[in-house]
Amino acid sequence: MSRILVIAEHDGSTLNASIAKTVACAAQIENAEIDVLVLADAAGPIAAEAASLASVSRVLTIESESNAHPLAALLAPQIVAAAQNYTHVFGPSTTFGKDLMPRVAALLGVNQISDIMSVAGSHEFKRPIYAGNVVVTLSAPADVIVVATVRTASYKAVATGNSAPIESISVDADLPTHTRFVDAQAGSSDRPDLQTAAVVVAGGRALGSVENFDLIYTLADKLGAGVGASRAAVDAGYVANELQVGQTGKIIAPDLYIAIGISGAIQHLTGIKDAGTIVAINKDEEAPIFEVADIGLAGDLFTVVPELTEALG
Amino acid sequence: MDKILVGLKRVVDYNVRVRVKSDGSGVETDGVKMSINPFDEIALEEALRIKESGGASEIVVVSVGTSEAQQQLRTGLAMGADRAILITTDDAPDVLSCARALLEIVNREDPGLVIVGKQAIDDDNAQTGQMLAALWGRPQATCASKIELDGDKAIITREIDVGMERIEIDLPAVVTADLRLNEPRYVKLPDIMKAKKKPLDEIAFAELGVEAGPQIAHSSYEPPSERDKGVMVDDVQGLVTSLKDRGLL
Structure with a gap:
């Protein structure tokens, strides 16, 4: 059986739409148990959204002030600690996931697979290279954890309506102080989001x-x-x-x-x-x-x- | 700071439309134009600008690859780097092994800043900078569109999905360059001549004593599925009709 941990991207209050697609990719792996990990300042509404996603078994939360902003250097050691009993750790192939997942993989001592576009088996995936001009099939070794990002455009969001249990966990991880959030400037727009618009x-x-x-x-x-x-x-x-x-x-x-x-x-x-x-x-x-x-x-x-x-x- | 280390990868040129080998064993690279990965070129340009404004005294470019990667390092030297290091290998090492090899160089050179491209345009992995930062135990700032140095700290503006973000990092650190960090300079002929005299050291990958990462096997390569041929319409009315026929309006 595969045990897959999906790292939730969010903006502090809502779950990013990429996560329902990342879960959809994880659900392509046969016999998989899928947990979603929410690292946040206050995880409540984000965790509730994650719990509503079909195919999700459990939602785990790690709440702390240092998780208020998604800084890879701080999130990665916590994810490494939380990932110990999993066979896979998946994140979305967004700027969030691309920043974070290689750091997680390196700390775990494994290579990372970027942009999964299809699942051929629990350890076999396809991904695009050369700007999508070539599709390569990859086989990850079965005896180590698979760390990957999911090309979310290749997947349709899973349905909602689930009510997976939400569990608060704590991990033992040393968090560095060398990286600090300053501010963010979101493009102001009332238009539909580019990544999810029909x-x-x-x-x-x-x-x-x-x-x-x-x-x-x-x-x-x-x-x-x-x-x-x-x-x-x-x-x-x-x-x-x-x-x-x-x-x-x-x-x-x-x-x-x-x-x-x-x-x-x-x-x-x-x-x-x-x-x-x-x-x-x-x-x-x-x-x-x-x-x-x-x-x-x-x-x-x-x-x-x-x-x-x-x-x- | 004394030194900035910049990673340069030799890749198939941006303008080449690559083809899969007929037996699906890889990508056709024979006789194909090779260049510095464009994002690495931006990384080098930024390092040179920092040096030119008095923020650093030496720029070292480093690559992992076959001896042919000397060409790209020479181009880097012609752009203005002071010194080059080529970690030679005939294999294509996995990203984690590359990051471990780069860490060995970082430990020897002790740079105040490492800048690499945010991704290489061949494998599109976008991993090396983050892995190096993790192994080094130092900050990472990916997708940088602005670097502001302030003593032993830096403020980095990052291009993220929702817009821009600024983070403050302690140095040394790894920064990965995004498109709009700068526009790289053109190399001038006299600089190419001068670059021939600059030092380019080769170190065998095997000599670095790097443990290889768990290997991900590349079993087959194939072209992407093609979209079906579409139709041309003559005018806006034709377009609207066509969209309505498809149930899109």
Whole structure:
């Protein structure tokens, strides 16, 4: 039997949507018992959310003031202590999980598997490399703990409605004082979250300016969509970094992805290949984005996008 | 600080579209253009800027790889690094072993700061910096978009999923570079000539006495599944109709 510990990502009050997908990946392993570990200042509502996830056996909480902010250097030793009787430790492949899980793995003396996209067995997984151009099958040794991150875009969230028991635990771990949280600046947006939105409208370098990006926002608002961007648009300063989609930004899987003025570099395409339907609007008929688009429209975005926004009423 | 150590990995160039070998045993790298991992280049640029503003006196670049990785280290020296160390191996060591090897170099060199790229664009693991920091027992600041040094501390601005975060870390520490930390300089021809005279030491991986990590076997490589060919529509009306047909509007 596999005993899997999933590390919960949260913002201090709610569970991150990536966790229901991480649990979905863990549940692909046959005969698995899945526990979720919440490290927080006050775990209450977060633990309750985790307990509602299908396939979860138990929710464990470690509450302390030092867990108020997700600092890998402080979380890792606690996770190592809590992971002693587990065969697997999984985290989401978000900036939180990518920061934390290699530190956990190194402290446990094992290698880490990044971005699991499918499960072939309890110790056999597939993951993308080279910006998704290649898929590799990996076999982890059976006699050591598996530490991994899950490519959440590859999984649908598990259902809710469960009521797993919640248990407070304490661990014996030395916490360093060398790393301190200062502050965080969250992008302020009333729009749906890019990583969980059913519809995403994304703009590229062809938008040409911060002001022109309003075309994207207006269309997105009409569709109730999240907003994304190519690396080129972020580098050009049209939008903030957290909107970047692709190899080094966010990997997303909305039902509908509308790429506007995005040429479709391979590094961008890897971030959207799991989208249900991809729409591309681009002036250049030869743009690589059209190779992956389900629906393509070759045209000037400055004409097409207002027209589309208008047509949606 | 006296010294900044920068990790440089030799990888298939950013612009190359890699192919899986026909027998699925790996990725075709024969005759393919190789470069410094772009994130490591950003890491080096940042170290050079810190040195140029008086924040450090020596920049050492280090790589783990075959003797061919000398090329990337020479490029690093041409960018402005003072010295290079190549940990030579014909195998492709696992990340934990690499981090252990880097720790040996860290222990010998005693840098005030280690900067590496946040991920390598070949295996996309994004692990080395964090593993080194863990083994070293020092702070890590991943996905850095700004480094502000202040004596024996630093404030690092990190690019995270919801926006930006700032953390304060004691030095020495490991920082991993994100895209917007800086824009690396171009190498000039005279600098390439000068770089030939700079020291490049080779140390055999085996001589470092590093224990290999539990091996994760790579059993097969395959191309990703392709998406079905889509349709082109002529105008907005066609697009709207097509979206409605799919039940998306």
